Amino acid sequence: MRTKTNPWRATLTLHAAARTIPPTRGFLARKSWQTDLRSTGPFQTAGAIVQIPEGRQIFAEGDDTDLFYKVASSVVRICKFLKDGRRQIIAFHMAGESFGFELGLYRQFTAEAVKECTLVCYRRRNIELMAQKDRTVSRQLLQYAMQGLAQAQAHSLLLAKPRAAGRIASFLLDWQSRSNNGAVIQFAMSRQEIGDHLAISMETVSRILSQFERDGLIAMPSTRELHLLNTRVLGEMADCK
Amino acid sequence: MRTKTNPWRATLTLHAAARTIPPTRGFLARKSWQTDLRSTGPFQTAGAIVQIPEGRQIFAEGDDTDLFYKVASSVVRICKFLKDGRRQIIAFHMAGESFGFELGLYRQFTAEAVKECTLVCYRRRNIELMAQKDRTVSRQLLQYAMQGLAQAQAHSLLLAKPRAAGRIASFLLDWQSRSNNGAVIQFAMSRQEIGDHLAISMETVSRILSQFERDGLIAMPSTRELHLLNTRVLGEMADCK
DNA sequence: CGTCTCCTTGATTGAAATCAACTTAGGTGG
DNA sequence: CCACCTAAGTTGATTTCAATCAAGGAGACG
Numbered sequence: 001m002r003t004k005t006n007p008w009r010a011t012l013t014l015h016a017a018a019r020t021i022p023p024t025r026g027f028l029a030r031k032s033w034q035t036d037l038r039s040t041g042p043f044q045t046a047g048a049i050v051q052i053p054e055g056r057q058i059f060a061e062g063d064d065t066d067l068f069y070k071v072a073s074s075v076v077r078i079c080k081f082l083k084d085g086r087r088q089i090i091a092f093h094m095a096g097e098s099f100g101f102e103l104g105l106y107r108q109f110t111a112e113a114v115k116e117c118t119l120v121c122y123r124r125r126n127i128e129l130m131a132q133k134d135r136t137v138s139r140q141l142l143q144y145a146m147q148g149l150a151q152a153q154a155h156s157l158l159l160a161k162p163r164a165a166g167r168i169a170s171f172l173l174d175w176q177s178r179s180n181n182g183a184v185i186q187f188a189m190s191r192q193e194i195g196d197h198l199a200i201s202m203e204t205v206s207r208i209l210s211q212f213e214r215d216g217l218i219a220m221p222s223t224r225e226l227h228l229l230n231t232r233v234l235g236e237m238a239d240c241k
Numbered sequence: 242m243r244t245k246t247n248p249w250r251a252t253l254t255l256h257a258a259a260r261t262i263p264p265t266r267g268f269l270a271r272k273s274w275q276t277d278l279r280s281t282g283p284f285q286t287a288g289a290i291v292q293i294p295e296g297r298q299i300f301a302e303g304d305d306t307d308l309f310y311k312v313a314s315s316v317v318r319i320c321k322f323l324k325d326g327r328r329q330i331i332a333f334h335m336a337g338e339s340f341g342f343e344l345g346l347y348r349q350f351t352a353e354a355v356k357e358c359t360l361v362c363y364r365r366r367n368i369e370l371m372a373q374k375d376r377t378v379s380r381q382l383l384q385y386a387m388q389g390l391a392q393a394q395a396h397s398l399l400l401a402k403p404r405a406a407g408r409i410a411s412f413l414l415d416w417q418s419r420s421n422n423g424a425v426i427q428f429a430m431s432r433q434e435i436g437d438h439l440a441i442s443m444e445t446v447s448r449i450l451s452q453f454e455r456d457g458l459i460a461m462p463s464t465r466e467l468h469l470l471n472t473r474v475l476g477e478m479a480d481c482k
Numbered sequence: 483c484g485t486c487t488c489c490t491t492g493a494t495t496g497a498a499a500t501c502a503a504c505t506t507a508g509g510t511g512g
Numbered sequence: 513c514c515a516c517c518t519a520a521g522t523t524g525a526t527t528t529c530a531a532t533c534a535a536g537g538a539g540a541c542g
Contacts, residue, residue, distance in 0.1 A: 080398060084481040088401045090394055103387040108394070131379075138372075138379045145386035146344040152393035153331055153349070157321060159400035160329045160440040162499080164530065191489065199401040201531055206490055223489065223538090240325040403531080405498065432521065442499055447522055464507080464521060 047120035058111040058119070059100065065107055066124050068100035074117030075188040078109050079196070089197040091151060092189065094178060098144050114188045159199055161238075167198045168208050169237035172218070176228055185226040288361035299352040299360070300341065306348055307365050309341035315358030316429040319350050320437070330438040332392060333430065335419060339385050355429045400440055402479075408439045409449050410478040413459070417469055426467040 047070070052058055058069065058076065069076075071093050078091040078099060090109065093099045102108060131138035154174070161167045171194065175185055187194075191209075195202040209226075212218045217234055219227040228234065288311070293299055299310065299317065310317075312334050319332045319340060331350065334340045343349060372379035395415070402408045412435065416426055428435075436443040450467075453459045458475055460468040469475065 082480070086403075088398060090397050101387070101390075103391050108391075132376055135373055135379075138376075138383070142379070142383050142386055143344075145383055145390055146342070149342075149386055149390040149393055150344050150349075152390055152397060156331050156393055156396050156400060157329060159397060162327075162440065162529095190487095199403065202488095203490080203532080204530055207530090210490070239323070403497095431519095443520090444500080444522080445498060448498090451522070 047122050050119045050121050052113040052117050052119060054113055054116045056113050058113060059107055060110045061107055063107045065100070065102045065105060068098065068122050068124055068127075069111075070098045070120040070122070071095050072118040072120055075114040076111055076117060076119070077114050077189070077193065077197075078111050080109055087196045088199065089193060090155065092197065097147075099148075101144060101148060114193065164198070164200045164204050165208050165211070166237055166240065167200065168194075168205065168212075169234045171198055172226070172228060173231065173234055173238055176231075183228045183231070185228065187224040187226065191223075288363050291360045291362050293354040293358050293360060295354055295357045297354050299354060300348055301351045302348050304348045306341075306343045306346060309339065309363050309365055309368075310352075311339040311361045311363070312336050313359040313361055316355040317352055317358060317360070318355050318430070318434065318438075319352050321350055328437045329440065330434060331396065333438065339388075342385055342389060355434065405439070405441045405445050406449050406452070407478055407481070408441065409435075409446065409453075410475045412439055413467070413469060414472065414475055414479055417472075424469045424472070426469065428465040428467065432464075 049072070050069075059067070061080070073095055076093045076099060077089050078093065079087050079089045081087055091099070092114070100111060127137065127141065131141055158167055158170050158174075161170065172185065176183070179185060189197075190202075191205045192202045195205045198205070209218070209220065212234075213220055215233075217228075217230045219229055221227070290313070291310075300308070302321070314336055317334045317340060318330050319334065320328050320330045322328055332340070333355070341352060368378065368382065372382055399408055399411050399415075402411065413426065417424070420426060430438075431443075432446045433443045436446045439446070450459070450461065453475075454461055456474075458469075458471045460470055462468070
């Protein structure tokens, strides 16, 4: 092994295990299809509930796109493993958000549980059949796709920011608005994961969060808990840098 | 910087049946969830042809999302004007590609003609009504949204590249595959526009293209014409940096 | 108590932004 | 046709910011 530690190499070994352990298709086929009490849409009766342990892969690049998901609890990361060894996290999804929608027959991205999470899993084929009969289903599908599009575009705008501080400020405000938890943010993900999402190094994430704290913009009671103290200035940083 | 007038609305009233549009191709051409409406689709009779002069705005941030478009000729840029004065171009669209699809009632982005261009314009309300009756229309809508999603995700991956050379190499290869013109690329856009798309400065774009030429990766007979000489090495740069 | 992982902080290096000067291409009118 | 003008593009010098390399600290856990 190398002297330099690769924080997600551990997760990579989990992938290998995950590929053999949870046989996505058979596993779910055996599972009884049950009603998702959290869902309110027309998909209500179509989902199966799945539990995924921390760090475990949900699907991998190259898999069939025969299933898609909705997060019931915790956080999921959607990532791409690049040839140069980097991992780019193109999205985090939290409770209520759907993911796993893809255009082609095979997946372009890998999905993994950031922490142990509960998902509702839909069989694409079933939903497509439903969409043929039920107009509300096809509208819901379009809605999901458009939400994903808006999120991806927002992420492009974030990555286009020239300064790391601006990206982190944007990320904090976005995360706050999505988690609906007031000024308090509970991070499920590590500094490394934040960095892989914002395309900056773990060290820079740490440095800038420290700087924000020194400037009185945030408070960090613990490494994974963060209070936004001055959203106005954070917003200015997000807008301007 | 640019004119604020919207002179194309007048042109809209002259309703002409949309002629056959070049079919979508390239990385978006996938099997599933795809409907090809190039000659028989219901969209064929629903579009109005519009001509937009160079640099002119097609729609602006804040406008109603009551129309969407397909490019018949030339190139369109979709951009966001940021508070710090920067312009981020989130996408270029070329012949055969559609744009202007947005989730909400009001636009998040501005569209402008890079060069004088011809568009086919669809009224969203009409298409939605058609989608209620015709399943192929609703599938086409979903298809458009998914294509936009895939493109936005690809752009996120591009912007996440840490080195400017990698972004430019990716951009060149993407542009080549979309323009279907062999190894020759004709740029409609300026260095500044490329920079605004890749989130790097105009000067760096110029420097790196010069470097590529010195390294024998490309040839530049003129500033807007570019020949890819070594796509293998360009591909490696796109992958690795 | 040691060990591991995650996080923080410091020192150095490297790449791109910025500032600035200069060149080229394209258009206009004499 | 040329002289001129302007916008676009190139190249160089300097500065700035974040990556990298390196070391140490904090918390979890057996």
